[in-house]
Amino acid sequence: MTFSIKDILLMEVAPALGCTEPVAIALAAAAAASLLDHPEPDAIEVWVDPNIYKNGLAVIIPGTGGLVGLDTAAALGAFGGDASRGLEVLDTVDDAAVDRTRACVRDARVLVNLLEDRKGLFIRVLIRSGADTAEAVIEGVHDNITTLLRNGQPVADSPLVASKRGVDKGGLCALEEWLKAQSLDRLLELLDGLDADDLVFLREGVDTNMRLAEYGLRNDPGLGVGRTLERLVRQKLICRDMVQAARILTSAAADARMGGARLPAMSSAGSGNHGLTAILPIRAVYDYVACTEEDMLRAVALSHVVTAYVKAYTGRLSAVCGCSVAAGAGATAGVALLLGGSARHVAGAIKNLTGDLAGVICDGAKAGCALKLATAAGTAVQAALFALQGVNVWETDGIIGPSPEKTMQNIGTLSTEGMIETDRTILKIMLEKRFSGY
Structure with a gap:
């Protein structure tokens, strides 16, 4: 199939x-x-x-x-x-x-x-x-x-x-098995099949998640991470660049979503926060580069595909923060493509992202997820920029593999085999807090 x-x-x-x-x-x-x-x-x-x-x-x-x-x-x-x-x-x-x-x-x-x-x-x-x-x-x-x-x-x-x-569900299982058999080059080739209806749908996803980001920046819900970063820019304590813009948009949207805003998110691989991470860093970079909207939407499509690829290995839920290692991988792949990168640059960006964020745990959905999404978004842009400058994590380093495919597979192994006891420990800590009244 x-x-x-x-x-x-x-x-x-x-x-x-x-x-x-x-x-x-x-x-x-x-x-x-x-x-x-x-x-x-x-x-x-x-x-x-x-x-x-x-x-x-x-x-x-x-x-x-x-x-x-x-x-x-x-x-x-x-x-x-x-x-x-x-x-x-x-x-x-x-x-x-x-x-x-x-x-x-x-x-x-x-x-x-x-x-x-x-x-x-x-x-x-x-x-x-x-x-x-x-x-x-x-x-x-x-x-x-x-x-x-x-x-x-x-x-x-x-x-x-x-x-x-x-x-x-049977179709989704078949899709996941098919994705596992694909190379990054083949995933990139899939973008040639995008039609006008697909682009309209992708634009709807960007607009949907941008509404959450705008709500977060206007209303300061949740932890207010996005709005705080925006304020720090105005106070000239940090500078706005494409990395910071990605962090602001993505965390503001997470503030809104985790803070109970009555606005939908366009999800990716079964998660709204994955959708925010997969889409909004690319949308942020779009404002900094000379490209068409279609270029941006193609990059978003690649982000969704790579996110789905990683999730096929990690499973829908795990002890590893999927916004970091799955949607983050998707976002950095999309950013690299949007910046004019080749398949080699996309591969390098995925390795860089993985080398940076592989250890981030998932300790449940909560307002603090905005901090993790800010980290994932900024790192996704940075990893792509590094790859375009020839900086690539070596395959001898840690869980990084000789190819982006093997690197993403290793993330799956870490999630499904290596973090089982970690997941139990995280839940134990959370339950102890709950039953102690905190």
Whole structure:
């Protein structure tokens, strides 16, 4: 089976409102609730894998006035979500749904269970309402609803089941296996298949993420990293260049998204923050170079492809910060291309980025992610500039391989094999904080 650039964009790039882990829980809850006749669930029970648990603990859920938590996400999806909207499930939430959610969580009607030994993305939500029950299961991908049950019986032909919405997990697995077999040269050749519709879609992604960045710079949500960097530029304490511009745009967008702004992000490889990192550094560099908008959009397309390539090896969620090593690799590849680099320069940029950021951990989604996205964005631009100046990390260094393909494969090995105990330790620390009241 062979895939085109259009296939990759269709499967890997989509709008998402809010952090995708709590949103996925809300999606499962909304799907289950849609099967019930009674408006008020008596109880909601949630089961999740460790990485969903880790990424849903501390991030603000959009449209809630600052609410956090997996229990909140489940109740919000059940009371106000529209499962037909996929990862934009919470776009329909109103104040009444938020009030009902607060009451439900306060009354301890939501129970969240951590499946400590579960591998891979997994969410199960069971809702009880009177004598009826409804259940939804999501596996593998954030919007991949694989099971719907009403009173223990499968719901036949539901349009909410992922395969009937065009979200085919089997197809995504096939895409990932195909990507693993490709060379960087072949990935670059895919760009020749971009058509006018693809460019419109890519432009929509840039505009979507720019709206988040603009919101972050205007309103100072989250940690305010982007706005603080902008202020430091005005105070002449730091200088604005393409590296700093990339950091400002990307972190401001992360401030907005992690701070609960009710604006979608164009995600990449299943993550909104990956989408911010994959797109916005390239958009920032676009203002500094003589090139066309189509050149910029082609660079964004390459960024999505390389991000998907790395994620095929690391998995959707891991102990390694995917914004740094996956979307960061995509962004630096795109920046190198936009700056006029050849395949050799793109390869060097990926190696430079990996040599710099391979050790960044993922300790859950939260406001502090804006700092990591600022680092990833700035390093992506710097790595590309270094490659264009002939600076390339040597293949004898650490986990860097003799080729960009082998380097990205090594990141996958580090994520899936080398960081297992690290992931457990991160979650243990986070749980200790939670249960101690911090």
